[in-house]
Amino acid sequence: GENVEQHPSTLSVQEGDSAVIKCTYSDSASNYFPWYKQELGKGPQLIIDIRSNVGEKKDQRIAVTLNKTAKHFSLHITETQPEDSAVYFCAATPNYGGSQGNLIFGKGTKLSVKP
Amino acid sequence: EPEVTQTPSHQVTQMGQEVILRCVPISNHLYFYWYRQILGQKVEFLVSFYNNEISEKSEIFDDQFSVERPDGSNFTLKIRSTKLEDSAMYFCASSGERGYEQYFGPGTRLTVT
Numbered sequence: 494g495e496n497v498e499q500h501p502s503t504l505s506v507q508e509g510d511s512a513v514i515k516c517t518y519s520d521s522a523s524n525y526f527p528w529y530k531q532e533l534g535k536g537p538q539l540i541i542d543i544r545s546n547v548g549e550k551k552d553q554r555i556a557v558t559l560n561k562t563a564k565h566f567s568l569h570i571t572e573t574q575p576e577d578s579a580v581y582f583c584a585a586t587p588n589y590g591g592s593q594g595n596l597i598f599g600k601g602t603k604l605s606v607k608p
Numbered sequence: 609e610p611e612v613t614q615t616p617s618h619q620v621t622q623m624g625q626e627v628i629l630r631c632v633p634i635s636n637h638l639y640f641y642w643y644r645q646i647l648g649q650k651v652e653f654l655v656s657f658y659n660n661e662i663s664e665k666s667e668i669f670d671d672q673f674s675v676e677r678p679d680g681s682n683f684t685l686k687i688r689s690t691k692l693e694d695s696a697m698y699f700c701a702s703s704g705e706r707g708y709e710q711y712f713g714p715g716t717r718l719t720v721t
Contacts, residue, residue, distance in 0.1 A: 535714055536712040596707075597653065602647070
């Protein structure tokens with residue numbers, strides 16, 4: 494089955510700097526890659542996603558890139574702010590017969606943005 | 609903005625007891641999911657539900673678990689005989705299109721003592 498690896502597990506940056514989180518996946522048939530932000534005590538919040546027919550997607554300070562050949566995708570946050578501090582999860586959805594799109598998550602990256 | 613809601617926010621139960629966790633998905637969504645997150649670990653898929661039946665389930669979702677959509681709005685997860693290792697956050701999610709843009713609820717923290 495699908496396996497998603499995520500690095501780094503923790504990331505500390507200064508306010509205003511950029512942050513990059515990387516994920517790799519194992520199943521070449523996976524076709525959808527969302528990123529979730531989870532604040533303490535809350536549910537995962539979808540912040541951006543990318544489908545396999547696109548190489549890059551941007552939404553204000555957040556961007557995601559996908560390299561299907563290498564089977565990896567990355568989250569880029571520019572001009573980080575203290576409120577970006579949270580745990581970020583990448584995920585992939587397998588695309589085999591019968592799959593209803595359940596998400597396979599990475600282990601998460603705890604991002605700390607220091608003022 | 610529409611959102612997924614879950615009740616209760618926290619449930620404490622004794623080992624061997626039955627619990628029902630409740631979710632109200634986003635109203636026009638067709639695909640429903642349960643996930644769980646043991647403290648400090650990653651989110652794990654439990655089950656997906658579409659067209660009033662289970663579509664897919666993980667190894668975690670054994671005979672002690674069941675799901676139901678008793679009416680047009682609620683989606684429930686039942687654990688028949690809870691174990692200590694069932695202690696976790698349980699998240700409900702829904703999407704309007706198979707697998708894409710899954711929106712998660714705030715979760716129910718289940719504590720089994």
